[in-house]
Amino acid sequence: GFFTRMRGSGPWADLLRTRFHIACRKHGLNQERITLRSDLFRPPAGPQGDLFR
Known part of the structure; x- marks a missing residue:
């Protein structure tokens, strides 16, 4: 149906x-949650970015 x-x-x-779950276990993926650090984020200098520089 439409909603499935x-x-x-x-x-x-x-x-x-x-x-997928077997591959994750085999390769050690998704074992722990990583805390993201938003203080390391730097917004781009301008609206255009580096496209035309």
Whole structure:
């Protein structure tokens, strides 16, 4: 139906979900949450950026 599209349901979605979780465990991904530091963010100097410099 209309509301079930792109939701990840059904046998193919289950297979992909399982494979993804196995690959994450194998490669050590998604093991811990990383705290993001917004104080390191520097906004661009101007609205155009470096495109025409």
